[in-house]
Amino acid sequence: MVADRRASWLKGVLDLLVLSCLVDGESYGYEIAKKLDDAGLGHIRGGTLYPVLNRLETAGLVQAEFRAAERGPGRRYYELTAEGRASLTEEGESWMIFHRTVQNTLAGAGVETLPPSTSRS
DSSP states (O other), rough: OOHHHHHHHHHHHHHHHHHHHHTTTTTTTTHHHHIIIIIIIIIOOHHHHHHHHHHHHHHSSSEEEOOOOSSSSOEEEEEEEEHHHHHHHHHHHHHHHHHHHHHHHHTTTTOOOOTTTTTOO
């Protein structure tokens, strides 16, 4: 049940998290999924990630380029557009306001809140 709830929360913010993975430069799907996993968000399957990347590309928030590899399959690299950067800033600020509101509401109900850098295993 907790995993289902967590997946639902992640679905609501995954576009924003994917954009944040591209803030330092271009990347490809596997590398984006690894960044999200390393951040503690769990394994994001390709069947979840690639539709997000396609949606972001269609919306003009990222641009993609396929590059052939010398060995192995080629990769599709994704990069933030100026519109994507602006969206990340705007939506990121909105998310942080929402997050603080939820955190304050839960704290008011006596739910222990943790600092942002703290996680429970």
